[in-house]
Amino acid sequence: MIGDLMKPKVAFFDFTSCEGCQLTVVDSLQTHVDLLDAVEIVQFREAMTEKGEDYAIAFVEGSISRASDEARLRRIREQAAIVVALGACAHLGGINAIRNAQPLDDVRKYVYGDKADWYETYPARPISAVVKVDAVIPGCPIDRDEFIGVVKALLLGKKPPLPDYPVCVECKRKENVCVFHKGGFCLGPVIRAGCGAICPTCGDGCEGCRGLIPNPNQDSMSDVLVKYGLTVADMLARWTMFGTYQQMEAGS
Amino acid sequence: MSLRMIDKGSMAAFVSNLLQAYEVVGPRAKDSQYAFGRITDYDQLRLDYNTTILPPKKYLLPQEEVLFTFQTEGMSAAPVFDTRPRVIFGVHTCDIHALHLLDAVFATGQRDEHYLERRAATLIVGIECLTPCDEHSFCKSMGTLSASEGFDLHLTDLGDRYAVEVGTPAGEALLARYAANHGAGESEVGLLDKMLSEKWPRFSYRLDFDGNELPALMAVSYKNPIWKELEGRCLACGSCNLVCPTCYCFDVQDRVSMDRKTGERIRVWDSCQLAEFARVGSGENFRKTRAERQRHRFFRKGKYIPDMHGELGCVGCGRCARACLVDITPVGVWNALHKAHTA
Amino acid sequence: MSPIPTVGSVYVPSPARVAKVKALTVMEKLFTIELPWGQSLGHQPGQFVEVSLFGIGEAPISISSSPSRSNGVFELCVRKVGDVTGALHGLEEGATIGVRGPMGTGFPVEKFRGKDILFAPGGLGLAPARSLINQVLDERGSFGRVMILYGARNPAELLFKDELEAWRQRSDVEFLVTVDRSDESWTGNVGVITTLFKHVVVNPRNTVAVTIGPPVMYRFVLMELLGKGIPERQIWMSLERRMKCGVGKCGHCQINNLYCCQQGPAFNYAQIKGVEEAI
Numbered sequence: 050m051i052g053d054l055m056k057p058k059v060a061f062f063d064f065t066s067c068e069g070c071q072l073t074v075v076d077s078l079q080t081h082v083d084l085l086d087a088v089e090i091v092q093f094r095e096a097m098t099e100k101g102e103d104y105a106i107a108f109v110e111g112s113i114s115r116a117s118d119e120a121r122l123r124r125i126r127e128q129a130a131i132v133v134a135l136g137a138c139a140h141l142g143g144i145n146a147i148r149n150a151q152p153l154d155d156v157r158k159y160v161y162g163d164k165a166d167w168y169e170t171y172p173a174r175p176i177s178a179v180v181k182v183d184a185v186i187p188g189c190p191i192d193r194d195e196f197i198g199v200v201k202a203l204l205l206g207k208k209p210p211l212p213d214y215p216v217c218v219e220c221k222r223k224e225n226v227c228v229f230h231k232g233g234f235c236l237g238p239v240i241r242a243g244c245g246a247i248c249p250t251c252g253d254g255c256e257g258c259r260g261l262i263p264n265p266n267q268d269s270m271s272d273v274l275v276k277y278g279l280t281v282a283d284m285l286a287r288w289t290m291f292g293t294y295q296q297m298e299a300g301s
Numbered sequence: 302m303s304l305r306m307i308d309k310g311s312m313a314a315f316v317s318n319l320l321q322a323y324e325v326v327g328p329r330a331k332d333s334q335y336a337f338g339r340i341t342d343y344d345q346l347r348l349d350y351n352t353t354i355l356p357p358k359k360y361l362l363p364q365e366e367v368l369f370t371f372q373t374e375g376m377s378a379a380p381v382f383d384t385r386p387r388v389i390f391g392v393h394t395c396d397i398h399a400l401h402l403l404d405a406v407f408a409t410g411q412r413d414e415h416y417l418e419r420r421a422a423t424l425i426v427g428i429e430c431l432t433p434c435d436e437h438s439f440c441k442s443m444g445t446l447s448a449s450e451g452f453d454l455h456l457t458d459l460g461d462r463y464a465v466e467v468g469t470p471a472g473e474a475l476l477a478r479y480a481a482n483h484g485a486g487e488s489e490v491g492l493l494d495k496m497l498s499e500k501w502p503r504f505s506y507r508l509d510f511d512g513n514e515l516p517a518l519m520a521v522s523y524k525n526p527i528w529k530e531l532e533g534r535c536l537a538c539g540s541c542n543l544v545c546p547t548c549y550c551f552d553v554q555d556r557v558s559m560d561r562k563t564g565e566r567i568r569v570w571d572s573c574q575l576a577e578f579a580r581v582g583s584g585e586n587f588r589k590t591r592a593e594r595q596r597h598r599f600f601r602k603g604k605y606i607p608d609m610h611g612e613l614g615c616v617g618c619g620r621c622a623r624a625c626l627v628d629i630t631p632v633g634v635w636n637a638l639h640k641a642h643t644a
Numbered sequence: 645m646s647p648i649p650t651v652g653s654v655y656v657p658s659p660a661r662v663a664k665v666k667a668l669t670v671m672e673k674l675f676t677i678e679l680p681w682g683q684s685l686g687h688q689p690g691q692f693v694e695v696s697l698f699g700i701g702e703a704p705i706s707i708s709s710s711p712s713r714s715n716g717v718f719e720l721c722v723r724k725v726g727d728v729t730g731a732l733h734g735l736e737e738g739a740t741i742g743v744r745g746p747m748g749t750g751f752p753v754e755k756f757r758g759k760d761i762l763f764a765p766g767g768l769g770l771a772p773a774r775s776l777i778n779q780v781l782d783e784r785g786s787f788g789r790v791m792i793l794y795g796a797r798n799p800a801e802l803l804f805k806d807e808l809e810a811w812r813q814r815s816d817v818e819f820l821v822t823v824d825r826s827d828e829s830w831t832g833n834v835g836v837i838t839t840l841f842k843h844v845v846v847n848p849r850n851t852v853a854v855t856i857g858p859p860v861m862y863r864f865v866l867m868e869l870l871g872k873g874i875p876e877r878q879i880w881m882s883l884e885r886r887m888k889c890g891v892g893k894c895g896h897c898q899i900n901n902l903y904c905c906q907q908g909p910a911f912n913y914a915q916i917k918g919v920e921e922a923i
Contacts, residue, residue, distance in 0.1 A: 550895030
C-alpha cells in the first residue's frame with residue numbers, strides 16, 4: 050500500500066504574486082532532490098520550459114486580482130484532482146489585497162499612471178474565493194519543510210497537515226524569549242503555527258502571514274495589546290499586511 | 302546522606318571533569334532570561350539564575366523525540382532510547398519536585414521506557430533557592446521551597462563555597478570522582494543551617510490557604526463561575542502547558558522519507574488548552590470551550606494528579622504565570638476559588 | 645490474558661496480517677487480523693487495539709470479535725473517518741499492519757453470568773457490542789434472557805446484516821431493530837433507538853444493560869434504562885475518546901480524572917455518573 054505508489058504529475062501556477070513561494074519550492078528541490086523521484090513536474094514556469102497540461106496536483110501561487118484570472122484558475126481546477134494554495138497570496142489574498150481598502154480607480158492611477166486604462170483589475174482575493182481548494186500551505190513565503198511535508202502527505206493519501214494552534218506553541222517549544230517580554234509586538238497568539246515561529250525566533254514579532262487560527266480570541270488579544278502599551282489600531286495596522294481581505298469580508 | 306563542601310574555586314574543575322564523562326546541561330543566559338542549555342565551559346553556567354523559560358523536563362521528555370524508527374515494508378520497527386550519561390546541573394527545588402512527579406507518572410502502570418531510560422542515565426545536581434525568583438513564584442505555598450529527595454547532589458551557596466548535600470550513592474560517587482571536596486566542619490554546618498533558616502522569611506505564602514488543601518478545594522469548585530470568566534480571557538495559546546514542569550501530555554506523529562519506505566514515529570509536546578486536543582476521529586470534540594479546557598488544566602494540577610500520584614500537580618514555579626499574556630495565574634485562580642468557597 | 649509483548653517500548657506495535665477484508669456498508673469494513681505464530685490476542689469484550697500504518701499513523705479501534713471465537717484471529721470493524729481508517733480501507737488481504745493491545749478495561753463478562761442481558765447498541769456501537777453479544781451467544785447457557793435492541797440511522801447503515809438476521813431467527817434471542825429514517829426497502833421499525841424500549845419488559849434486578857453508541861445517544865438511552873429500574877452499576881457503556889498512546893500517558897483521552905484508555909473504555913453508569921465530562 051504505502052510502498053507502491055504512482056508518481057503523480059504535478060504542476061505549478063502563479064497569479065498575482067512575487068513568485069517567492071515558487072522560489073522556495075525551487076530551493077526545496079535542492080535540499081530534497083529525492084522529491085524529483087517521487088513526483089513528475091510537468092509544468093513550472095519559474096523553473097522549466099516544458100508545459101504539460103496533464104497533471105493531478107496543482108500548486109497555485111498568487112491571488113486572483115482580475116476577472117480574466119478566474120477562467121484560467123477554473124481550468125486548473127477542472128484538470129487537477131488536488132489544488133493546493135501555495136503561500137499567503139493564494140491562501141489569504143495577502144499583500145495584494147491591501148489595495149482593496151482603497152478606491153480601485155485611485156489605486157490603478159497610482160500604479161499605472163496615465164496607462165491606467167490599459168490594465169484590467171479588481172479587488173484581490175484568495176483562490177478559494179473562486180474555486181474549491183483542497184489544501185493550503187500558508188506563509189509569506191511558504192516554509193520549505195512544510196511544503197515537503199504536504200507533498201509527502203499527498204503522496205501517502207493523507208490529509209495534509211495544517212496546524213490549527215497558534216505560533217506561541219512553536220515559540221514555546223523553541224524556548225524563545227517572548228517577543229512581548231522583549232518590549233516587542235507580536236501577532237503570534239492568534240496566528241496559525243507551522244512556520245516554526247521563524248520570526249520570533251529571529252527576534253521579530255509575528256506579522257500574521259499564515260492567517261488567523263480558527264476561533265481566535267480577538268477581544269483578549271486586544272487586551273494584551275493594551276497591556277503592552279499598544280492599541281487595537283496598532284494591531285489592525287499590522288494585520289492589514291496579510292489580513293485585509295479577511296478584515297473586509299468580516300466587516301462587510 | 303552526607304554533607305560535603307566544595308570551594309567555589311574548585312567548581313570550574315568539577316564541571317570540566319564532568320564533561321569528560323557526561324553531557325552537562327545547566328542554566329545559561331538567554332537574552333534577558335535564562336534557559337537550560339549545554340554547558341561546555343563553567344563560565345556559561347549561571348547558578349545565580351532566577352528561573353528558566355522551560356523547565357529541565359526537556360532533557361527527560363524532550364519537545365520532540367523519536368519513539369521508534371520503522372520500515373513500511375513488513376512493518377518492522379526499532380525503538381530508540383537516549384541513554385547518554387547526562388548531568389543536569391543547577392536544578393531548583395520546584396523543578397526537583399516536578400521531576401519526582403514525572404518519574405512516578407512514567408513508571409506507573411505501563412512503564413514508559415523512553416522516559417525512564419533517559420532518567421536512569423541522568424544525574425541531578427540541585428541548587429537551593431535563597432531568594433524568590435520573581436513575583437510569580439509561589440513555591441512556599443506548594444511545599445517545594447526545599448527538597449529532601451529527587452536529587453543526586455544538592456548545592457547551597459555559602460558565599461565562597463557550596464555546601465553539597467549528597468542525595469544518592471550515584472551522587473556520592475560523582476562527587477568523589479570529579480570534585481575536590483571536603484567534609485563539612487562544625488562552622489560550615491552552622492553556616493548552612495543559618496542560610497537555610499534565614500531564607501525562609503524571604504519567601505511569602507502567596508496562596509491564601511495551604512497548598513495541600515487544593516484537592517479538597519477543587520472538589521467543590523467545578524461549577525465555579527471563574528471558568529466562564531477564563532473563557533473570555535484565555536487565548537488558548539497553550540503557553541501555560543508548554544512551559545509547565547509537570548505537564549506531560551503529548552501528541553504522536555509519523556515522519557517518513559520521501560520514498561515512504563522508512564520513517565520514524567515521534568512524540569511532541571501537546572497542550573490540553575489547544576482547541577483540538579480532545580477531538581476524536583469521528584469529529585466529536587469533548588472539550589470545546591476555553592472554559593472547559595482551563596478548568597481541566599487546573600483540575601489536573603490541583604486534583605486529578607494528586608489523587609492519582611499523591612503529589613500536587615503544581616510545584617509553584619510560576620512559569621505559566623510569567624508566560625500567560627492575559628495574566629491567568631494559578632495564584633489568582635486558586636485564591637479566587639478559595640475566596641468563593643469561604644465567603 | 646496474553647497481550648502482544650512489547651519490545652522494550654510500549655509504543656512499538658507488532659506486525660499483524662490482514663487475513664480477510666469484508667465490506668459491511670459504504671463506510672465500514674470488517675478486517676480479520678491474524679497475529680504472528682498463531683498468537684491469540686487474549687482480549688475481553690470492550691477492549692481495543694491501536695492499529696498502526698507506518699507513515700500514516702495510529703488509531704484506536706475497538707475489537708469486534710468475541711474472545712470465544714479468537715482462534716488465532718480477531719476482527720475490527722472500521723469506519724472510514726480519517727487518515728488511518730481511510731488507509732485501512734485501502735488495504736487488501738495479505739497486507740501487514742501494526743497492532744498494540746489489547747488495551748483498556750472491557751466488560752466484566754464473568755459478573756454478567758446468570759443475568760439477563762439487554763444490549764442497546766446504536767450505529768457503529770454494534771462493533772464493540774458484537775464482541776460481547778457473540779460471547780454471550782456462544783456461551784448461551786450461562787446467561788439468562790438475551791435482548792438486543794439495535795438502532796441505525798438508515799437501512800443502508802445497518803452493520804453485520806447476516807448476523808442480525810441470525811439473531812432475529814433465534815428463539816433464545818429477543819431482537820428488535822429500528823432505523824431513524826427508512827427507505828423503500830424497509831418494512832421494520834422507524835424511529836430512534838429509544839422507541840424500541842417500550843417493547844421489552846425486564847426484571848430490572850437481574851438485568852445487565854450494555855449500551856454503546858454515539859455520545860448524544862447515551863443520555864436518552866440511560867433515561868430508558870434507569871426508567872426500567874435497572875441499577876446504575878448494571879448499566880454498562882463504552883466511551884469514545886481520543887486514545888492516542890493507549891497506555892495512560894498522553895492525556896488525550898482523559899475524562900476528568902479518568903483515563904479512558906485505562907479505566908475504560910467500558911464503564912458502568914455508577915462509575916461515571918458524577919464524572920461531568922463523561923456523557
